């Protein structure tokens with residue numbers, strides 16, 4: 477019979493036995509200390525997790541190292557979280573401390589649980605995407621270096637999720653994170669008409685624009701862009717390399733705040749623009765690091781216990797937030813999308 481299961485390998489084949497035996501029967505979980513969790517099943521079985529920070533791009537040597545550790549202490553089981561942490565899964569409590577000692581000896585931090593800043597979800601950046609307005613891994617490293625004490629401790633009022641996307645296609649969860657770093661292009665793309673007519677399919681290019689800013693230019697056998705309709709997203713460049721969006725002089729970074737996914741007690745929140753422009757300043761992006769740190773510490777100093785960034789801002793009001801953060805409110809903060817008000821929850825609008 478022809479093989480029909482052509483997707484990724486079946487997840488059930490690689491579950492640790494303790495998870496297989498207690499699948500769907502977990503009663504509760506607790507954080508024993510920063511970076512260490514226990515999940516307790518109805519059967520009384522206990523599964524321990526040690527969470528370890530990792531970069532997103534790793535080598536086979538690094539993978540071999542962590543596999544050896546998992547072999548030694550976890551019967552060969554580990555997993556990666558969606559924020560690129562490594563989680564070592566242990567069924568023997570006595571192995572927790574030796575495992576922690578070994579990962580720390582390799583320079584890997586343990587933490588990222590509970591009221592902490594866990595690893596940042598981020599995109600490709602200059603590593604290999606073709607449309608970024610800024611880098612991803614480089615900024616994440618610079619920001620996390622500065623906020624590192626909050627990864628290893630749980631002293632914040634609530635959890636803090638930071639994300640980065642290097643263009644506004646946002647493949648990096650920035651719409652639903654407490655603080656989001658977003659790379660922005662700030663000028664309409666430039667068309668190379670000579671190349672376009674040879675390289676690109678005009679109907680596809682026109683269809684790629686979400687704001688209908690592109691129309692045909694039959695005279696040049698090319699297209700033209702109505703600049704006032706362009707939102708600098710770069711979708712057209714994805715379709716056609718002859719429409720160049722990357723512009724090192726003008727590309728920049730914006731900061732968004734207050735997003736989160738839903739939980740048992742509150743609905744999801746969409747992040748809103750706080751800082752429309754910061755310079756793209758590699759290799760350590762000091763302006764971005766400074767802005768993110770200030771926002772984290774302002775929230776930490778003022779929020780109630782358990783209050784996420786967006787919940788705190790909604791309680792005090794956006795005017796007060798801009799005042800406390802010493803951020804100017806500008807025309808860039810006004811969402812002029814036609815349906816912005818009627819679709820309030822899914823836009824960047826906030827009540828002023």
Ligand code: SF4
Nearest residue numbers: 599600605608642643
């Ligand atoms: S956010 Fe944009 S530039 Fe960054 S990886 Fe995704 S599509 Fe590429």
Ligand code: SF4
Nearest residue numbers: 685706707709710712
């Ligand atoms: S950058 Fe985006 S909005 Fe502007 S023309 Fe290209 S696809 Fe349209």
